[in-house]
Amino acid sequence: MSQQQILVSPPAPAAGADTSPPRTRLRGNLGVASIVFIVVAAASPLGVIGGPVPLGIAFGNGAGFPFSFVIATVVLLLFSVGFTQMTRYVPTAGAFYSYVSKGLGRGFGLGAAFVALLAYLALEAGVFGLFGPGLAELVQSYGGPDLPWWVWAAVGFVAVTALGYRNIALSGKLLAVLLIAEVAIVLVLDAVVIFSGGGPEGFATGLVTPSEIVSGAPGMGILFAILSFVGFEATAVFRDEAKDPDRTIPRATYISLISIGVFYTVSSWVLISANGESGIVANATDNPGTILQTTTQAYLGAAGGHIVQLLFVTSLFACILSFHNIASRYLFQLGARGVLSARLGKAHPVLGAPSAASVAASAAVAVLIVAAAALRLDPIGQFYTWLGGISSVGIVLLLTLTSIAVLVFFARRERGGSLWSRRVAPALGLAGLLAFFAIILLNLPALVGESSYGPFSCGVLVLLAAALVAGPAVARRRRTVVLD
Structure with a gap:
């Protein structure tokens, strides 16, 4: 267009047409507690104690594994200082x-958005590979029918889709109930073990023993610890639905991170103590999927074992619902900013929810589940593991980009906050994240079931690189897109 401004009168609206502007902001009144429940539910505390913790003990650094959670918590807290x-x-x-857009420009910002969307959708779909078999086993234990895992995954999928369509408040309340229940049973187990003086060998000391911390494969221990924190970083996704977001988001971030870190450290130490430090590696290696249930049964009786089995399934459901809410809001924001279809960026006129974006997220997940069922993939060893590999690399890449963006932003704008919060803590956090990223890349083949870099582990990196590179390409084509 030339320097002259051309004014064009819009056509008159048809009679009875809705002339109100499309809603591009979500409605909500989430406080710190509600956001913490959603974010911590995404981390799936009971699922972690029953899944990554035994794997971290078996294939990582054994009795020293709980210290991996301390390291991960410290690095992520340093990251959070600059972020908040x-x-x-x-x-x-x-x-x-x-x-990322604010610090590194629209191109990298869009690339980060595509990486995040890919990572969250992959993890949402992948966890159905755990949920389906878990629910199938639960139903069969009570005399129910023996049906394929994908049938039970479909049951959970319908429930997640229905809840995701509605306002976030309903999901928040349900997640609060499920989260309290799953955390409560683990805390009861922790208390019983602690007050009974530990397990057959007393209290484990690997948590504070340097030789145990660096034993085995500490890099794998760090890897499983990092994977256990996926979800904490999503507090800022709910900014439009939070009350007083400038205070709510930082508080929810710190509370979520510290709560998760303490819970994982203490509960993994108790699990080791309850089974005996000398035999924990062999036990976790032989029974990684059942060690939490058998331990609970030993200390809380048969009823405790049944409760853990039930809550393990509800924990996975809560995890899926949380990631669905996060992915839906990524789609909504990208639609509202003109990157994706504008329909995705319109909130429901009554519910004030990202309903169209939620349906789109469900459609993407449905395609992946149907493909897994059609190809007869093993739900845990292939479907969950492969998609988990995409998510783990994607989330740590996203955290690293954000950390760099924070440092660049404050290097250009000397305003607000101390030197510690603007420079020192973010730099230390970035160093830790780069180390985590290197560890994940070194261990990615093992994570996705390959002995060395093969078709799938290489494919994961190519896919994420393509998503990142797509950002600058789209930014050049759509120069009016504003991300920050």
Whole structure:
């Protein structure tokens, strides 16, 4: 267009047409507690104690594994210092990609958005590979029919889709109930073991013994610890639905992270103590999927074992629902900013929810589940593991990009906050994240079931690289897109 401004009168609306502007902001009144419930539910505390913890003990650093959670918590807290300091300068609800855009430009911001969307959708779909068999086993234990895993996954899928369509408040309340129940049973087990003086060998000391911490494969221990924290980073996704977001988001981030870190560290130490430090590696290696249930049964009786089995399934459901809510909001924000279809960026006129985006997220997940069933993939060893590999690399890449963006942003703008919050803590956090990223890349083949870099582990990296590179390409084509 030339320097002259051309004015075009819009056509008159048809009689009875809705002339109100499309809603591009979500409605909600989430407080710190509600966001913490959603985010911690995404981390799936009971699922972690029953899944990654035994794997970290078996294939990582054995009795020293709980210290891996301490390391991960410290690094992520350092990251959060800069992230929360920058929150006041990022008034949009685009989560980390808005931060990346603010610090590194629209191209990297869009690339980060595509990486995040891919990672969250992959993990949402992948966890159905755990949920389906878990629910099938639960139903069969009570005399129910023996049906394929994908039938039970479909049951959970329908429930998640229905809840995701509605306002976040309903999901928040349900997640609060499920989260309290799953955390409560683990805390009861922790208390019984602690007050009974530990297990057959007393209290485990590997947590504070340097030789145990560095024994075995500590890199694998760190890897499983990092995977256990996936979900904590999503607090900023709910900015539009939070009350007083400049305070709510930082508080929810710190509370979520510290709560998860303490819970994982203590509960993994108790699990080791309850089974005896000398035999825990062999036990976890032979029974990684049942060690939590058998331990609970030994200390809380048969009823405790049944409760853990039930809550393990509900924990996975809560995890899926949380990731669905996160993925839906990524789609909504990208639609509202004109990156994806504008229909995705319109909130439901009554519910104030990202209903269209939620349906789109469900459609993507449905395609992956149907493909897994049609190809007869093993739900855990292939479907969950492969998609988990995509998610683990994607989330740590997203955290690393955000950390770099925070440092660049404050290097350009000397405003607000101390030197510690603007420079020192973010730099230390970035160093830790780069180390985590290197560990994940070194161990990615093992994570996805390959002895060395093969078709799938290489494919994971190519797919994420393509998503990241797509950002600058789309940004050049759509110069009016604003992410921050």
